[in-house]
Amino acid sequence: xxxxxxxxxxxxxxxxxxxxxxxxxxxxxxxxxxxxxxxxxxxxxxxxxxxxxxxxxxxxxxxxxxxxxxxxxxxxxxxxxxxxxxxxxxxxxxxxxxxxxxxxxxxxxxxxxxxxxxxxxxxxxxxxxxxxxxxxxxxxxxxxxxxxxxxxxxxxxxxxxxxxxxxxxxxxxxxxxxxxxxxxxxxxxxxxxxxxxxxxxxxx
Amino acid sequence: xxxxxxxxxxxxxxxxxxxxxxxxxxxxxxxxxxxxxxxxxxxxxxxxxxxxxxxxxxxxxxxxxxxxxxxxxxxxxxxxxxxxxxxxxxxxxxxxxxxxxxxxxxxxxxxxxxxxxxxxxxxxxxxxxxxxxxxxxxxxxxxxxxxxxxxxxxxxxxxxxxxxxxxxxxxxxxxxxxxxxxxxxxxxxxxxxxxxxxxxxxxx
DNA sequence: ATTACTATGTTTCGAGTAA
DNA sequence: TTTACTCGAAACATAGTAA
Numbered sequence: 001x002x003x004x005x006x007x008x009x010x011x012x013x014x015x016x017x018x019x020x021x022x023x024x025x026x027x028x029x030x031x032x033x034x035x036x037x038x039x040x041x042x043x044x045x046x047x048x049x050x051x052x053x054x055x056x057x058x059x060x061x062x063x064x065x066x067x068x069x070x071x072x073x074x075x076x077x078x079x080x081x082x083x084x085x086x087x088x089x090x091x092x093x094x095x096x097x098x099x100x101x102x103x104x105x106x107x108x109x110x111x112x113x114x115x116x117x118x119x120x121x122x123x124x125x126x127x128x129x130x131x132x133x134x135x136x137x138x139x140x141x142x143x144x145x146x147x148x149x150x151x152x153x154x155x156x157x158x159x160x161x162x163x164x165x166x167x168x169x170x171x172x173x174x175x176x177x178x179x180x181x182x183x184x185x186x187x188x189x190x191x192x193x194x195x196x197x198x199x200x201x202x203x204x
Numbered sequence: 205x206x207x208x209x210x211x212x213x214x215x216x217x218x219x220x221x222x223x224x225x226x227x228x229x230x231x232x233x234x235x236x237x238x239x240x241x242x243x244x245x246x247x248x249x250x251x252x253x254x255x256x257x258x259x260x261x262x263x264x265x266x267x268x269x270x271x272x273x274x275x276x277x278x279x280x281x282x283x284x285x286x287x288x289x290x291x292x293x294x295x296x297x298x299x300x301x302x303x304x305x306x307x308x309x310x311x312x313x314x315x316x317x318x319x320x321x322x323x324x325x326x327x328x329x330x331x332x333x334x335x336x337x338x339x340x341x342x343x344x345x346x347x348x349x350x351x352x353x354x355x356x357x358x359x360x361x362x363x364x365x366x367x368x369x370x371x372x373x374x375x376x377x378x379x380x381x382x383x384x385x386x387x388x389x390x391x392x393x394x395x396x397x398x399x400x401x402x403x404x405x406x407x408x
Numbered sequence: 409a410t411t412a413c414t415a416t417g418t419t420t421c422g423a424g425t426a427a
Numbered sequence: 428t429t430t431a432c433t434c435g436a437a438a439c440a441t442a443g444t445a446a
Contacts, residue, residue, distance in 0.1 A: 001209065001244060001248055002419090002440090004208035004209070004210055005205065005208070006208055006210045006211065007210065007270065010270050010271065011326070013271075014329070014330060015329075018410095019409090019410060019411085020410075020411065020412090021409095021410070021411090025325060026325050026326050026329060027326065028321075028326075029440080029441095030440065030441050030442085031410090031411085031412095031441090032411090032412075032413095032440070032441055032442085033439080033440055033441075035410090035411060035412060036412080036439085036440085038411095039411090039412080040205060041205075044205055066211065066214050067214065067217075067271065068218050119219075122219070122258075125264065126217065126218075126264075206421090206438085223428090223429060223430085224429075224430065224431090225428095225429075225430090233421085233422090234421070234422045234423085235422085235429090235430085235431095236421075236422050236423080236430095236431075236432090237420080237421060237422070239429090239430060239431055240420085240421090240431080242430095243430090243431080
């Protein structure tokens with residue numbers, strides 16, 4: 001399974017590169033082939049050369065369409081967590097970032113969803129590969145609070161809809177069958193859901 | 205710029221697909237070629253077929269590594285450096301940070317790895333784009349010691365495993381085919397390795 | 409140092425078609 | 428219906444090398 005020009009483009013998407021030879025080594029092909037790819041990619045307007053070779057807006061757009069990584073939807077059932085979310089949301093270090101990032105002040109508590117369907121599992125896995133909106137980490141005295149990622153979504157249940165966001169801690173390897181939700185409103189009340197009720201998330 | 209098998213894999217990453225013909229239409233190639241790709245991808249363990257064709261964990265990992273994230277693994281061979289690592293590790297300005305950051309006191313010396321395989325080169329390159337764990341820089345009399353980044357990993361050789369971390373100076377553009385390792389133990393002894401022996405790193 | 413040409417060998421493609 | 432074979436044609440990769 002040889003590397004292809006798409007590998008080269010994806011490499012360029014991660015950062016500029018100095019020469020065809022360097023690219024060749026990194027993707028595992030010959031200098032000549034790398035040179036040809038760079039030429040063709042340039043002809044297509046996917047990359048440009050100034051000092052180094054770098055991806056253009058065009059190329060980046062092409063890739064992001066290919067990745068189409070955002071799953072469209074994802075569903076699961078409500079369950080009661082240990083109330084950790086509430087604790088984290090109370091930290092000013094995080095709080096200060098929400099408005100700017102999500103456009104709302106979250107209700108001080110998260111709603112937990114457990115996923116069962118394989119399709120949604122896959123969606124959850126794919127979701128975590130996206131950068132999403134980054135919530136920076138911070139330090140507070142002795143304790144370190146890591147960065148997290150947010151994915152805005154629409155939350156539906158009982159023919160009602162609320163806005164919100166999935167929040168995923170960046171470092172800790174949270175189980176992939178669990179999804180934690182933020183929202184400006186108290187979701188259990190706004191949607192009229194209780195434990196074991198089904199929710200549907202539409203990513204935006 | 206024809207589509208390649210990678211396009212097919214990326215399409216599969218977005219969701220399962222029913223037949224070679226469907227795939228062919230979606231990525232823009234012939235049914236025969238799609239069929240061949242599906243066969244090859246299955247042989248590589250990147251996809252599986254139950255009812256539909258769908259990507260495997262393996263394939264998803266391959267893609268996510270290509271896209272941006274932490275490389276899962278990286279391998280190279282031990283070589284003897286100039287012993288600079290030892291000097292840096294002896295500085296209290298760094299020493300004081302290790303426990304908090306990595307959860308161990310490093311053995312006073314680093315193990316150097318030289319990377320050859322293109323795949324690992326790519327992994328190394330990608331690794332450096334991640335923030336990792338930041339080791340702050342400091343000043344000592346006249347000399348300035350820059351910040352560095354640490355990437356915790358498991359280190360394997362000879363069926364033995366040790367914990368450790370890759371350490372990368374932040375400013376100096378260290379060659380990307382060299383990786384420097386910290387560990388609470390003396391790795392050469394703990395793993396029974398000497399110059400030119402192969403090591404495998406699993407990032408965590 | 410880097411790029412990219414030519415020439416040659418190798419791989420991949422896809423129409424036709426069988427299973 | 429779908430998958431996958433054959434085989435001539437087309438595309439591609441790479442060594443050598445010039446610029």
